[in-house]
Amino acid sequence: MSKELTSSTTLHNGVKMPWLGLGVWKSREGGEVEKAVESALKLGYRSIDTARIYENESGVSRGIEASGVARKDIFLTTKVWNTDLGYEETLRAFEDSKKRLQTDYLDLYLIHWPVENKFVDAWKALEKLYETGEVRAIGVCNFHIHHLKTLENHANLAPMVNQVEFHPYLTQTELRAYCEQHQIQFEAWSPLMQGNFLKDETILSIADKYQRTPAQILLRWDLQHNVVTIPKSVREDRIKENTQIFDFELTQADIDILDQLNRDQRFGADPDNFNF
Numbered sequence: 001m002s003k004e005l006t007s008s009t010t011l012h013n014g015v016k017m018p019w020l021g022l023g024v025w026k027s028r029e030g031g032e033v034e035k036a037v038e039s040a041l042k043l044g045y046r047s048i049d050t051a052r053i054y055e056n057e058s059g060v061s062r063g064i065e066a067s068g069v070a071r072k073d074i075f076l077t078t079k080v081w082n083t084d085l086g087y088e089e090t091l092r093a094f095e096d097s098k099k100r101l102q103t104d105y106l107d108l109y110l111i112h113w114p115v116e117n118k119f120v121d122a123w124k125a126l127e128k129l130y131e132t133g134e135v136r137a138i139g140v141c142n143f144h145i146h147h148l149k150t151l152e153n154h155a156n157l158a159p160m161v162n163q164v165e166f167h168p169y170l171t172q173t174e175l176r177a178y179c180e181q182h183q184i185q186f187e188a189w190s191p192l193m194q195g196n197f198l199k200d201e202t203i204l205s206i207a208d209k210y211q212r213t214p215a216q217i218l219l220r221w222d223l224q225h226n227v228v229t230i231p232k233s234v235r236e237d238r239i240k241e242n243t244q245i246f247d248f249e250l251t252q253a254d255i256d257i258l259d260q261l262n263r264d265q266r267f268g269a270d271p272d273n274f275n276f
């Protein structure tokens, strides 16, 4: 499978989404996020993942502006937060995010968490935004199979993306298979294990073998699993390092070794057990 920095997966509605994007959770507005987004776009990233709850959508838009990259060439994602779930509430939250992001449309709008009894109404709002062309693709985050099944029973449109925690300690085998069967693109959050990979001897030794950094091994492993990945960094050297994953390939044996590190360990919250 050959991929390059600008290469994309095709979602089930035909929209193209880059395999690599920049995550911006914890990237602070007022300088940090602006600089990270500007650097990433100048280095060739074409996808940015933010959320209302990250409180940096305005900063993201300033970074885009500073980069000089045309809006039409960028795949921009944001998410509706738990307190804004509901039909009218979600439509309003979308308008507010659009204003902060200084854009007339979004490429991808996601439900951030599967809050029971609320996500179906929010999904109806996302379908409406999709029908009116204000968003090019819609999807969910943190949905287990049972949440996807509930949605299926009420939705006109299947989600195009499910963005969930994914790395070698949490390989999500069943959920990935389900998403693949239903043409839902799987997207990894915390692909770098929030920085917790440095103590893992297996990851370090594979990095050594390929003469790559551990971060590059983790991101390459995502690509070879056909998983969209959105590593976060505010450091230009790392933002660049995280792009250098398209010119080498892991052997199947090494992919298997990384897969076997699975221990169903989360660095973030469990969707069935969250409390925000």
Ligand SMILES: NC(=O)C1=CN([C@@H]2O[C@H](COP(=O)(O)OP(=O)(O)OC[C@H]3O[C@@H](n4cnc5c(N)ncnc54)[C@H](OP(=O)(O)O)[C@@H]3O)[C@@H](O)[C@H]2O)C=CC1
Binding pocket: 022, 023, 024, 025, 026, 049, 050, 112, 141, 142, 163, 164, 188, 189, 190, 191, 192, 193, 194, 195, 213, 215, 216, 230, 231, 232, 233, 234, 235, 238, 239, 241, 242, 268
């Ligand atoms: N839908 C959801 O519920 C969620 C979505 N997300 C999305 O996914 C994105 C990525 O996940 P996130 O949780 O941020 O964590 P990541 O797994 O991307 O790890 C980010 C951490 O790794 C460090 N880092 C980045 N690159 C390197 C490198 N090359 N070498 C060493 N360390 C590195 C960063 O530090 P530094 O910045 O200092 O370089 C930061 O501390 C988020 O930013 C957000 O957009 C995340 C969580 C939940």
Ligand SMILES: O=C1CO[C@H](CO)[C@@H](O)[C@@H]1O
Binding pocket: 025, 051, 053, 268
């Ligand atoms: O994207 C996210 C990052 O983690 C946060 C929880 O602490 C949430 O905002 C959300 O899951």
